Amino acid sequence: MTIEAIQNEIIDEFSMFEDWEERYQYMIDLGKDLPIINDQYKTESNIIKGCQSKVWVHAELNDDKIEFTADSDAIITKGIIAILIRVFNDQHPKDIIDANTDFIDKIGLKEHLSPTRANGLVSMIKQLKLYAIAYQTQIK
Amino acid sequence: MLDVSKIRADFPILSRQVNNKPLVYFDNAATSQTPQPVIDVIVDYYSNYNANIHRGVHTLSQEATDKYEIARQTIQTHFNAKHAHEIIFTSGTTHSINLVANGFSALLKKEDEIIVSALEHHSNIVPWQMLCERTGAVLKVIPMNLEGELIMETYDNLLSDKTKLVFVNHISNALGTINPIEYIIKKAHAVGAAVLIDGAQSCPHIKPDVQALDVDFYVASAHKVCGPTGVGMLYGKEEWLKKLPPYQGGGEMIAEVTFEKTTYADLPHKFEAGTPNICGGIAFGAALDYMNNIGFDNIASYENELLAYATEQLSTIEGLKFYGTAKHKTSVISFNLEGIHPYDVGTILDKLGIAVRTGHHCAQPIMDFYCIPGTIRASFAFYNTKEEIDVLVEGVKKAKMMLS
Structure with a gap:
């Protein structure tokens, strides 16, 4: 599936929720289901700065596609990462670099997008894209 | 004795809504609100x-x-x-x-x-x-x-x-x-x-x-x-x-x-x-x-009342742990829910219109001392009420239910 198709799928899912509580409960559940990152990657250098909670992201290149694993010590943050990983996982670096992230706004999580917000959703997206940029150079 | 409803009328911000809920402002230790005369x-x-x-x-x-x-x-x-x-x-x-x-x-x-x-x-x-x-x-x-x-x-x-x-x-x-x-x-x-x-x-x-x-x-x-x-x-x-x-x-x-x-x-x-x-x-x-x-004696005695009430009400929540239980303290309560990150609790409380501070409060050495990433901090001012504390207690219970 393309990044855009996955984003549309997520937008559809979120459109069924009536209020913030259902939206957040869903994210919390996603967070609980997120496959935990391998402990060896939970290193200081894999921590994304700018988050009030700790977020670790690890990326590997397999068949020219990036595989992300991540974890956080806060569950809502984990839910947000779970959504991001679902969007960006198993995609070509170039598609990740070019991806638009407007869908965050459309699923009612705009408040998390503010660069000053302590959870650092902006930093997470930036970090995923940085990995993509780094791996893009390897493919060439 | 303080006439709290009269005092609250001096603070325009206290009548606003946050996320469609009446604002409950418990981040006074970060910044107090401004009364109309100021x-x-x-x-x-x-x-x-x-x-x-x-x-x-x-x-x-x-x-x-x-x-x-x-x-x-x-x-x-x-x-x-x-x-x-x-x-x-x-x-x-x-x-x-x-x-x-x-x-x-x-x-x-x-x-x-x-x-x-x-x-x-x-x-x-x-x-x-x-x-x-x-x-x-x-x-x-x-x-x-x-x-x-x-x-x-x-x-x-x-x-x-x-x-x-x-x-x-x-x-x-x-x-x-x-x-x-x-x-x-x-x-x-x-x-x-x-x-x-x-x-x-x-x-x-x-x-x-x-x-x-x-x-x-x-x-x-x-x-x-x-x-x-x-x-x-x-x-x-x-x-x-x-x-x-x-x-x-x-x-x-x-x-x-x-x-x-x-x-x-x-x-x-x-x-x-x-x-x-x-x-x-x-x-x-x-x-x-x-x-x-208003008078600082009045302010202190009313805030102590709020502190005692909040401490009593919050301690009814199972798995809630207080940090900082000094004999002499002001109307600041730092706490965590067992197994739950303070940031998650703060996010849910914000959705309920409750403003608290989460994180290390610019005092990382204290958090390191307790081996925690941070706390949820509710800090009360003389314009807060026991009813607002009730809203906080219900909010914390709700956060606990959603996040457990």
């Missing part, structure tokens, strides 16, 4: 007499200068300083601390010792570390116990004739502990050390008497006492302020300037380079007037 002073300043001070001969400048200097006197009276010129306007507590730390660079030598406490805000740690780097002085730390109280026996042992400065906050921002500053000051003076007390967290609850305390420096911010942000004060004993070199060069702080030599202005202007936050200073005075009208 807002009116700000509007009046810009509407009627906005001008630069201390140098104009025209009427607006005279009026602004008069009001600014009256505000200084209001602050002097409030803190019971001996002279108005012992009150220096700054941009806030952090600025005040940096001003003193910078001044001491010239007075310290290698191996002199500076004592801070384990309960400090980063703003009262970093400037001293920088000072130590510049001068070769050594930083010592008064440790705390599990309740969040400073251990005075260790403090006694840290003091020696090498101690030149002691810096302690009056009240801890993260835990609400009221520190025994009378004892700390007396002991420091006995070895000839100067003492700076960070009053950022105490001034909303207590009216300090700097002469009775015999403290050398006392610092505070307007925005914690119903005033605007970006303005604060440094109280310094006249003898100390005369000893410290100026912090910043510029206009206002000079007596005479030639390219060969500049002579500095007298106190307080020596430390007030450039155009100050004139409106902010005047509003700071108005904010203290507002709080004094």
